[in-house]
Every structure is written in C-alpha cells, then in structure tokens.
Amino acid sequence: MILPFQSAADHAAAVEPVRAHLERGGLLAYPTETVYGLGSAPDAESLSALARLKGRPERKPFLILVSGRTMAEAWGLVFSASARALADLFWPGPLTLVLRGGEGKLPDGLRGGEGGIAARHTSHAGIAKLVAGIGFPITSTSANRPGGPPAPGVDRLVELFRDAVDDGTLLVLDGGVLGNVPPSTIVDCTQRVPIIVREGAIPRSELRRAAGRLAP
Secondary structure: OEEEOOOHHHHHHHHHHHHHHHHOOOEEEEOOOOOOEEEOOOOHHHHHHHHHHHOOOOOOOOEEEOOOHHHHHHOOEEOOHHHHHHHHHHOOOOEEEEEEEOOOOOOHHHEOOOOOEEEEOOOOHHHHHHHHHHOOOEEEEEOOOOOOOOOOOHHHHHHHOHHHHHOOOEEEEEOOOOOOOOOOEEEEOOOOOOEEEEOOOOOHHHHHHHHHHHOO
8 A cells, every 4th residue: 555645744644553553563664864764663573574574684684763762762763962962952853772771661672783773753744743643663674685786765665565565564644756865864862972883965074073972
C-alpha cells in the first residue's frame, strides 16, 4: 500500500494506519530530510524482518528515530553532557547520536559494537509528527539494497522492494522526490569524549562552532 504523505492533512491521516501496521509487525518506507528510509517497530522480530527485506546482515544495527530527548530517555537511552549539548543544538536535524542505555527496553539487535544505540530526531516535519503520534520510536535505514544508492522517490523504491509492497509487508509513505542531500552525521557519545563516526550533512566544523569543547 502507498499512502500520500506531503501535506499536513496527509501526515495526520497516516498516524493510525502506520501505528496499526507496525504493531502487526509490518515494515515502513518513508521520507526524511535526507533520504528515503526503511523502518519497523523497535522489537527483535521486526528488526529481523527489516534486515531480510534489505538483504543486510542482522549483526549490523539500524538506528532509531525518536520524537526528541524525552522519548529517547523514556526508552532508556542515556545522554552524556556532550550528547545533551549536541541534541539541544542540532535536534531535530540530520544528526545521529550513539547513546548508552536502552537495556530491557530496546532490542540488543540495535546495539553496535561500541555498545550504544544510534538515535535521531528527524527534522522532516511529517515523520517527526508521525513518530510523536504513534508514541514509539521507529527504526531507520536508507531505502536501498546493500551497496546501491538510496531511492530518491517512491517509484524507484517500489521497484527495489516490489514484492514486499505487493504482499502488504511494506507500507510506503509517498513524500515526493527528495533532493540529493548527504546522510546524517553520526557522533558516538558512549564515551567521555565524543567521536565522529560519519561526517554527513552537518560538518565537524559546524559541530565545533556550535558546541565548542563538547563537540567531537
């Protein structure tokens, strides 16, 4: 199924169908401020289904989208001083923070080798409202096959994952064609000194200009 997802009315109308679909174990394709993403509810069975859809090893974790620090902390994630500063300055936006915590609330399949879970508060207005509306985080990975470019729009996305769309496993939110925007910057905040894992849409210089000594 493909749902329109471009106007404020579309965003509001999508909340209940998306919640029901994810709670049944379904998967979701959706626009963000960077690229189209694929996601699921934050449970082990849904994570496995998402890994199978993308053809990605289950040991390689996905990040989660949250509606802000309050939701992240409600799911057990812990913000260091640096993580708090960076979230306050750059959330919502294309900044992914790898955080400690989440034990007993989020599946270990989300945890990377450093022991943290990656979280982001997207600045895509519709997805930010969707996550807040459904009341739980959704997982996120770029909508592509391993090694290929992310789908810029729904037509290409459906070509890549047609079987899952046709059998109802994958619900698609049509947010139009996205521009050529770099992926989010990823900062590991699990240790005392934060480390840039991937320099993306927010360059290191901007992190340091804004956050000073608390930046990586």
